[in-house]
Amino acid sequence: MSCEQFREAMSPYIDGLLEDDKKVLFEDHLKSCPDCNEEFEQFKVIMNEIHHLPQMELPDYYHQELLLKLYQKSEEKKQHRKGFSQNWKVFSTLAAGFIVLMFVLGNLVNMGMDSKDFATQSAMPNAGSAEIYNTEVSEEPEAKSLALTEESALVNEVARNRDEFLSKENSQSLMMAEKNTIDQRKIIYESFMSIEVDEFDDTIDRIKEMTNQSGGYVENSSSYIYYSEPERDIYLKQGTIKIRIPVEQYGQIQGQISNLGHLIHQEETSTNVTEEYIETESRIRMLEVEQERLLDIMKQAEKVEDLIKLEEHLNEVRTDLEIYKSKIKNWDQLVSFSTFTIEIREVREVEHIKSPDPNFKTKIQSSFIRSLNDLREGFERLAVALAYGIIPFILFICFLGILFLLGRPLLKKILIEVKNWREK
């Protein structure tokens, strides 16, 4: 083994990577060559020094700082995702609009090509109505007799369904990504029911019993006599009871309540608070980190002013923490117990003239407002639908114009012919 080869082999030798035959050669050379021997000694010493380089300790608050950065990053990420989903919504709306436009145009072209003038003329308003249908105004397409219109409505509906499906899939996949599993979803269920019963007190008792059995509780209840006929000993009661039921029993209780009497009104709402929930959770963690850090700094603080300042800051952090924690608590409560508000009204078979519903006025008011809103919404949708339809409409007008220009000499001729024929 030459000295150069020896130098090359020093490194694998100390790591025990030399094959046996090379190892023998290496050791032979080591014994025979004093220079190399010295160099190898030096090599070992230096390697030993390198192996014993001190390990640096982490700077103060390294971990806390890193955690804060991570939280900031994940918040940013969420924001980014939100932006993305909004963009998607806009994009999918535009895409749906485009698809609708293509179908309408396609139909118009088809009509123009293979059907007669009258078909085009009569199909036009129907194409409009099909489009209103598409934008979800609950209006059946009229004139179903026209096969062409039906077809275009169908096509539009397919497009609409697809759009819905797409956006659903979109939001779902986003939701999955953000919340990873369904069981982590935080949804608050509320239900409002209005029933008519024969025996008010009896019903209230049964609801209370039902609530206790399910492990829930009555939040509040109120009742009053809304109709009385003392001479016939008739006292009819009306009231509300609000109960909280463990969310697992929601469906069961709902069924039981509707069996208690005649269900006249029912409303359900579910509020998804998952996003806020997760955000609040991460805020809590962030604040806890900050609190920990502040406490650490306080231990080292020497000046009284510093301590006072730190104390003030710490108090702020603690107050925020309390607020967020109670928020979480409240949500947990709301999520694990769904709310039922049940309006119960006692009625008798023989109906007498009832005093007007005390809510009559407000009901009228609210329904009026609702109808106004619906109307406004309807108009908005109509405007949107018209905006969609404007291009085919313009094309149609152009088409008519061209037809008219082309057809005018012919028409004139025909008119003249007719005139002549009449004169004859």
Add this chain to the structure above:
Amino acid sequence: MENKDEKRLVNKAKNGNIAAFEELITAHEVKIYNIAYRMFHNEEDAKDLSQEIFIKVFENIGKFKGNSSFSTWLYRIATNTCIDELRRRKGKETYSIDAEVETDEGNMKREYSDLKPNPEEMAINKEVSIQIQNAMDHLSEEHKTAIILRDLQGLEYNEISEILECSLGTVKSRISRARRQLIELLVKQEPFEYKHRLKNRKEGSK
């Protein structure tokens, strides 16, 4: 860390669970910080870079497929990030005031004269480690990485080949060359004094 445990934590972290990610990296914080420290030779950069590495890991954990162990993957990102940053800085010559050495690439003689330790820094242990670190600052990124992973972090050759994504043979020759170069740099610094002192130290300690 148990393998199964690690997998569970990785999956949680993939879903954005920061607590799980925290658990996953806590054991590695010091190691990554030390790699960055040896790469940049100052505490400020070491902190910034190592934290940047962890954030990068967090952002990209979705891409971690589990073909290698998490630590291998982490080391890979760490070394790549450090090497990229070193290369990026080369042209810019941005040196922190904290850095204990001024380098002047391209002029070897001046380089070495700059490396002479101050007479005040004669506390031997400290001096030796500073000298080694100073010499390491003059290695190429590849050689520096090899020395850090093998001799400072004490990783096995096959681990290093996984981290650097190159063959075992390449790793072997790279480590060998890196060591030789490092020693050459160290010996050239103060030819006789250094050798002599080291020998004395060695005999004294044994």
